[in-house]
Amino acid sequence: MKVGFLGPKATFTHLAVQSYFGDDIEQVAYSTIPQCIDAVAGGEIDFAVVPTENALEGSVNLTIDYLIHEQPLYIVGEIVSPIEQHFMVHPANREKWEQVNRVYSHSHAIAQCHKFLHKTFKGITYDYATSTGAAAYYVSQHSEELVAAIANKLAAEEYGLEIVKANIHDYHYNHTRFAIVHPSLDGECPSSKLVSEKEKTTLMVTLPSDQSGALHQVLSAFTWRKLNLSKIESRPMKTGLGNYFFIIDIDMKVDEILIPGAISELEALGCGVKLLGTYNAYMIKQGAEKEAK
Numbered sequence: 001m002k003v004g005f006l007g008p009k010a011t012f013t014h015l016a017v018q019s020y021f022g023d024d025i026e027q028v029a030y031s032t033i034p035q036c037i038d039a040v041a042g043g044e045i046d047f048a049v050v051p052t053e054n055a056l057e058g059s060v061n062l063t064i065d066y067l068i069h070e071q072p073l074y075i076v077g078e079i080v081s082p083i084e085q086h087f088m089v090h091p092a093n094r095e096k097w098e099q100v101n102r103v104y105s106h107s108h109a110i111a112q113c114h115k116f117l118h119k120t121f122k123g124i125t126y127d128y129a130t131s132t133g134a135a136a137y138y139v140s141q142h143s144e145e146l147v148a149a150i151a152n153k154l155a156a157e158e159y160g161l162e163i164v165k166a167n168i169h170d171y172h173y174n175h176t177r178f179a180i181v182h183p184s185l186d187g188e189c190p191s192s193k194l195v196s197e198k199e200k201t202t203l204m205v206t207l208p209s210d211q212s213g214a215l216h217q218v219l220s221a222f223t224w225r226k227l228n229l230s231k232i233e234s235r236p237m238k239t240g241l242g243n244y245f246f247i248i249d250i251d252m253k254v255d256e257i258l259i260p261g262a263i264s265e266l267e268a269l270g271c272g273v274k275l276l277g278t279y280n281a282y283m284i285k286q287g288a289e290k291e292a293k
Protein backbone atom coordinates (compact mmCIF):
# COMPACT_ATOMS: atom_id res chain seq x y z
CA MET A 1 0.00 0.00 0.00
CA LYS A 2 1.27 3.47 -0.91
CA VAL A 3 0.52 6.49 1.25
CA GLY A 4 1.42 10.00 0.10
CA PHE A 5 2.07 12.96 2.38
CA LEU A 6 3.26 16.56 2.37
CA GLY A 7 7.02 16.05 2.42
CA PRO A 8 9.93 15.98 2.47
CA LYS A 9 10.88 13.62 5.31
CA ALA A 10 10.16 14.77 8.87
CA THR A 11 7.27 17.16 8.29
CA PHE A 12 4.43 17.05 10.82
CA THR A 13 2.37 15.30 8.13
CA HIS A 14 5.08 12.64 7.81
CA LEU A 15 5.00 12.17 11.55
CA ALA A 16 1.22 11.68 11.41
CA VAL A 17 1.64 9.06 8.63
CA GLN A 18 4.27 7.18 10.63
CA SER A 19 2.17 7.19 13.78
CA TYR A 20 -0.98 6.04 12.01
CA PHE A 21 0.31 3.56 9.41
CA GLY A 22 3.59 2.35 10.96
CA ASP A 23 6.42 1.10 8.76
CA ASP A 24 4.63 -1.59 6.73
CA ILE A 25 3.58 0.76 3.95
CA GLU A 26 5.36 2.61 1.18
CA GLN A 27 5.56 6.28 2.16
CA VAL A 28 5.68 8.73 -0.74
CA ALA A 29 6.67 12.37 -0.11
CA TYR A 30 5.19 15.16 -2.28
CA SER A 31 6.46 18.70 -2.09
CA THR A 32 3.06 20.41 -2.13
CA ILE A 33 -0.46 19.63 -0.88
CA PRO A 34 -2.02 19.80 -4.41
CA GLN A 35 0.62 17.37 -5.74
CA CYS A 36 -0.21 14.95 -2.97
CA ILE A 37 -3.96 15.24 -3.57
CA ASP A 38 -3.53 14.87 -7.36
CA ALA A 39 -1.49 11.71 -6.79
CA VAL A 40 -4.28 9.95 -4.90
CA ALA A 41 -6.92 11.21 -7.35
CA GLY A 42 -4.83 9.82 -10.24
CA GLY A 43 -4.34 6.40 -8.59
CA GLU A 44 -0.57 6.84 -8.14
CA ILE A 45 -0.98 6.20 -4.38
CA ASP A 46 -3.75 4.56 -2.32
CA PHE A 47 -4.25 7.26 0.32
CA ALA A 48 -3.02 10.82 0.85
CA VAL A 49 -2.53 12.48 4.22
CA VAL A 50 -2.89 16.27 4.25
CA PRO A 51 -3.21 18.90 7.03
CA THR A 52 -6.69 20.44 7.41
CA GLU A 53 -6.78 22.49 10.62
CA ASN A 54 -4.52 23.81 13.36
CA ALA A 55 -5.75 24.73 16.83
CA LEU A 56 -3.92 28.10 16.80
CA GLU A 57 -4.07 29.14 13.17
CA GLY A 58 -7.34 27.60 11.94
CA SER A 59 -8.02 25.85 8.66
CA VAL A 60 -5.40 24.95 6.10
CA ASN A 61 -7.31 26.69 3.32
CA LEU A 62 -5.15 25.28 0.55
CA THR A 63 -6.22 21.74 1.49
CA ILE A 64 -9.92 22.57 1.96
CA ASP A 65 -10.16 24.58 -1.25
CA TYR A 66 -8.27 22.03 -3.34
CA LEU A 67 -10.51 19.21 -2.09
CA ILE A 68 -13.67 21.20 -2.78
CA HIS A 69 -12.84 22.94 -6.05
CA GLU A 70 -10.23 20.80 -7.78
CA GLN A 71 -10.22 17.13 -6.74
CA PRO A 72 -13.43 15.85 -5.17
CA LEU A 73 -12.06 13.12 -2.88
CA TYR A 74 -13.42 11.75 0.39
CA ILE A 75 -12.12 11.87 3.93
CA VAL A 76 -11.82 8.27 5.17
CA GLY A 77 -9.96 8.96 8.42
CA GLU A 78 -8.56 11.74 10.58
CA ILE A 79 -5.38 11.97 12.64
CA VAL A 80 -5.00 14.63 15.34
CA SER A 81 -1.42 15.30 16.35
CA PRO A 82 0.20 17.46 19.04
CA ILE A 83 2.48 20.09 17.47
CA GLU A 84 5.72 21.27 19.05
CA GLN A 85 7.58 23.95 17.11
CA HIS A 86 11.32 24.44 17.61
CA PHE A 87 13.70 27.14 16.41
CA MET A 88 16.74 25.59 14.69
CA VAL A 89 19.87 26.70 12.86
CA HIS A 90 22.77 25.13 11.01
CA PRO A 91 25.31 23.82 13.60
CA ALA A 92 27.88 26.24 12.14
CA ASN A 93 25.62 29.10 13.30
CA ARG A 94 24.86 27.74 16.76
CA GLU A 95 26.65 30.59 18.59
CA LYS A 96 25.18 33.25 16.28
CA TRP A 97 21.53 32.17 16.42
CA GLU A 98 20.39 35.45 17.98
CA GLN A 99 21.77 37.29 14.94
CA VAL A 100 19.71 35.41 12.33
CA ASN A 101 18.05 37.80 9.89
CA ARG A 102 15.57 35.43 8.25
CA VAL A 103 13.16 32.79 9.48
CA TYR A 104 11.99 30.13 7.09
CA SER A 105 9.03 27.77 7.59
CA HIS A 106 5.52 26.79 6.56
CA SER A 107 3.15 29.77 6.96
CA HIS A 108 1.13 27.91 9.61
CA ALA A 109 4.25 27.17 11.66
CA ILE A 110 5.33 30.85 11.55
CA ALA A 111 1.83 31.93 12.53
CA GLN A 112 1.90 29.57 15.53
CA CYS A 113 5.05 31.34 16.82
CA HIS A 114 4.27 35.03 16.16
CA LYS A 115 4.57 36.11 19.81
CA PHE A 116 7.96 34.43 20.18
CA LEU A 117 9.25 35.91 16.90
CA HIS A 118 7.95 39.37 17.72
CA LYS A 119 9.59 39.38 21.17
CA THR A 120 12.90 37.82 20.18
CA PHE A 121 13.47 39.11 16.62
CA LYS A 122 11.36 42.24 16.14
CA GLY A 123 11.14 43.07 12.42
CA ILE A 124 12.80 39.89 11.16
CA THR A 125 12.01 38.72 7.61
CA TYR A 126 9.75 35.65 7.28
CA ASP A 127 9.98 33.42 4.26
CA TYR A 128 7.37 30.80 3.61
CA ALA A 129 8.32 27.25 2.65
CA THR A 130 6.04 24.52 1.31
CA SER A 131 6.53 22.67 4.63
CA THR A 132 8.51 22.82 7.86
CA GLY A 133 10.62 19.88 6.57
CA ALA A 134 11.46 21.76 3.36
CA ALA A 135 12.56 24.75 5.46
CA ALA A 136 14.77 22.56 7.65
CA TYR A 137 16.33 20.99 4.56
CA TYR A 138 17.06 24.46 3.10
CA VAL A 139 18.77 25.62 6.31
CA SER A 140 20.90 22.45 6.34
CA GLN A 141 22.16 23.32 2.85
CA HIS A 142 22.95 27.00 3.57
CA SER A 143 25.41 27.33 6.45
CA GLU A 144 26.64 30.56 4.87
CA GLU A 145 23.27 32.28 5.51
CA LEU A 146 22.07 33.51 8.91
CA VAL A 147 18.71 31.78 8.46
CA ALA A 148 16.71 29.69 10.95
CA ALA A 149 13.95 27.13 10.40
CA ILE A 150 10.89 26.46 12.54
CA ALA A 151 10.19 22.74 12.47
CA ASN A 152 9.83 19.64 14.65
CA LYS A 153 12.44 17.61 16.52
CA LEU A 154 12.58 14.88 13.89
CA ALA A 155 13.44 17.47 11.22
CA ALA A 156 16.34 18.74 13.36
CA GLU A 157 17.63 15.15 13.58
CA GLU A 158 16.95 14.29 9.93
CA TYR A 159 18.69 17.39 8.55
CA GLY A 160 21.42 17.74 11.20
CA LEU A 161 20.24 21.07 12.64
CA GLU A 162 20.70 22.46 16.14
CA ILE A 163 17.58 23.30 18.17
CA VAL A 164 18.47 26.57 19.93
CA LYS A 165 14.99 27.32 21.34
CA ALA A 166 12.52 24.52 21.96
CA ASN A 167 8.73 24.79 22.15
CA ILE A 168 8.37 28.27 20.71
CA HIS A 169 4.66 27.91 19.77
CA ASP A 170 2.69 30.70 21.42
CA TYR A 171 0.04 28.63 23.19
CA HIS A 172 0.49 25.38 25.01
CA TYR A 173 -2.47 23.60 23.38
CA ASN A 174 -1.21 23.20 19.82
CA HIS A 175 -2.67 20.41 17.71
CA THR A 176 -3.19 19.87 13.98
CA ARG A 177 -5.78 17.69 12.24
CA PHE A 178 -4.77 15.69 9.19
CA ALA A 179 -7.25 14.10 6.77
CA ILE A 180 -6.66 10.71 5.18
CA VAL A 181 -8.22 11.11 1.74
CA HIS A 182 -9.25 8.58 -0.90
CA PRO A 183 -11.19 8.62 -4.20
CA SER A 184 -14.16 6.63 -2.88
CA LEU A 185 -16.37 7.30 0.12
CA ASP A 186 -16.26 3.71 1.32
CA GLY A 187 -12.52 3.29 0.67
CA GLU A 188 -11.62 1.15 3.68
CA CYS A 189 -9.05 3.07 5.73
CA PRO A 190 -6.43 0.60 6.98
CA SER A 191 -6.58 -0.06 10.70
CA SER A 192 -4.05 1.60 12.97
CA LYS A 193 -2.32 0.95 16.25
CA LEU A 194 -3.71 4.35 17.29
CA VAL A 195 -6.99 4.22 19.14
CA SER A 196 -10.02 5.90 17.60
CA GLU A 197 -11.34 8.61 19.91
CA LYS A 198 -14.31 9.80 17.92
CA GLU A 199 -16.59 9.10 14.97
CA LYS A 200 -17.30 11.95 12.59
CA THR A 201 -19.17 12.93 9.42
CA THR A 202 -18.24 15.95 7.30
CA LEU A 203 -20.75 17.68 5.00
CA MET A 204 -20.43 20.53 2.54
CA VAL A 205 -23.58 22.66 2.46
CA THR A 206 -24.51 25.49 0.12
CA LEU A 207 -27.42 27.74 1.08
CA PRO A 208 -30.29 28.72 -1.22
CA SER A 209 -29.58 32.24 -2.47
CA ASP A 210 -31.07 35.27 -0.73
CA GLN A 211 -33.30 33.40 1.70
CA SER A 212 -33.55 35.01 5.08
CA GLY A 213 -32.85 32.73 8.03
CA ALA A 214 -31.44 29.96 5.79
CA LEU A 215 -28.46 29.25 8.06
CA HIS A 216 -30.75 29.18 11.09
CA GLN A 217 -32.93 26.59 9.34
CA VAL A 218 -29.86 24.51 8.44
CA LEU A 219 -28.71 24.46 12.05
CA SER A 220 -32.23 23.59 13.25
CA ALA A 221 -32.19 20.42 11.11
CA PHE A 222 -29.28 19.21 13.25
CA THR A 223 -30.44 20.65 16.56
CA TRP A 224 -33.83 18.98 16.87
CA ARG A 225 -32.25 15.63 15.96
CA LYS A 226 -29.69 16.22 18.76
CA LEU A 227 -26.84 15.89 16.26
CA ASN A 228 -23.82 17.51 17.87
CA LEU A 229 -21.78 19.71 15.50
CA SER A 230 -18.09 20.05 16.32
CA LYS A 231 -17.29 22.53 13.56
CA ILE A 232 -19.00 24.89 11.16
CA GLU A 233 -16.90 26.94 8.86
CA SER A 234 -17.59 29.09 5.82
CA ARG A 235 -15.35 29.32 2.75
CA PRO A 236 -15.82 31.38 -0.41
CA MET A 237 -17.45 29.60 -3.36
CA LYS A 238 -15.11 31.66 -5.57
CA THR A 239 -18.07 32.63 -7.76
CA GLY A 240 -18.70 36.14 -6.42
CA LEU A 241 -18.48 38.31 -3.35
CA GLY A 242 -20.69 37.04 -0.55
CA ASN A 243 -21.05 33.53 -2.01
CA TYR A 244 -20.01 31.01 0.63
CA PHE A 245 -20.36 27.32 1.34
CA PHE A 246 -20.23 25.69 4.78
CA ILE A 247 -18.20 22.76 6.02
CA ILE A 248 -20.02 21.07 8.88
CA ASP A 249 -18.59 18.34 11.13
CA ILE A 250 -21.08 16.11 12.95
CA ASP A 251 -19.96 14.05 15.94
CA MET A 252 -21.13 10.68 14.66
CA LYS A 253 -20.90 8.44 11.59
CA VAL A 254 -23.68 8.32 9.01
CA ASP A 255 -26.50 6.22 10.44
CA GLU A 256 -29.73 4.90 8.92
CA ILE A 257 -32.04 7.64 10.15
CA LEU A 258 -30.72 10.86 11.71
CA ILE A 259 -28.07 12.07 9.26
CA PRO A 260 -29.99 10.95 6.12
CA GLY A 261 -33.06 12.72 7.60
CA ALA A 262 -31.09 15.92 8.20
CA ILE A 263 -29.66 15.80 4.66
CA SER A 264 -33.17 15.35 3.14
CA GLU A 265 -34.46 18.26 5.22
CA LEU A 266 -31.63 20.50 4.02
CA GLU A 267 -32.27 19.51 0.40
CA ALA A 268 -35.97 20.26 0.85
CA LEU A 269 -34.95 23.75 2.01
CA GLY A 270 -33.11 24.26 -1.29
CA CYS A 271 -29.59 23.64 0.07
CA GLY A 272 -26.94 21.73 -1.82
CA VAL A 273 -25.46 18.97 0.36
CA LYS A 274 -22.41 16.83 -0.31
CA LEU A 275 -21.13 14.11 1.99
CA LEU A 276 -17.36 14.61 2.25
CA GLY A 277 -16.69 11.66 4.54
CA THR A 278 -17.82 9.53 7.45
CA TYR A 279 -14.87 8.22 9.41
CA ASN A 280 -12.98 7.60 12.66
CA ALA A 281 -10.73 10.25 14.21
CA TYR A 282 -7.51 9.12 15.92
CA MET A 283 -5.37 11.04 18.38
CA ILE A 284 -1.58 10.84 18.62
CA LYS A 285 -0.43 11.18 22.21
CA GLN A 286 2.07 13.88 23.24
CA GLY A 287 5.66 12.66 22.87
CA ALA A 288 4.87 10.18 20.06
CA GLU A 289 7.36 12.01 17.83
CA LYS A 290 10.17 10.29 19.78
CA GLU A 291 8.67 6.88 19.07
CA ALA A 292 7.55 7.41 15.48
CA LYS A 293 11.03 7.16 14.00
Ligand SMILES: O=C(O)C(=O)C[C@]1(C(=O)O)C=C[C@@H](O)C=C1
Binds near residue numbers: 014106132
Ligand atom coordinates in the same frame (compact mmCIF):
# COMPACT_ATOMS: atom_id res chain seq x y z
O1 LIG B 1 4.94 21.76 7.27
C1 LIG B 1 4.64 20.72 7.86
O2 LIG B 1 5.41 20.09 8.58
C2 LIG B 1 3.27 20.23 7.70
O3 LIG B 1 3.04 19.05 7.88
C3 LIG B 1 2.19 21.26 7.39
C4 LIG B 1 1.59 21.91 8.62
C5 LIG B 1 0.29 22.71 8.25
O4 LIG B 1 -0.08 22.79 7.10
O5 LIG B 1 -0.33 23.24 9.17
C6 LIG B 1 1.19 20.86 9.58
C7 LIG B 1 1.27 21.02 10.91
C8 LIG B 1 1.74 22.27 11.53
O6 LIG B 1 0.56 22.95 11.92
C9 LIG B 1 2.49 23.11 10.56
C10 LIG B 1 2.48 22.88 9.24
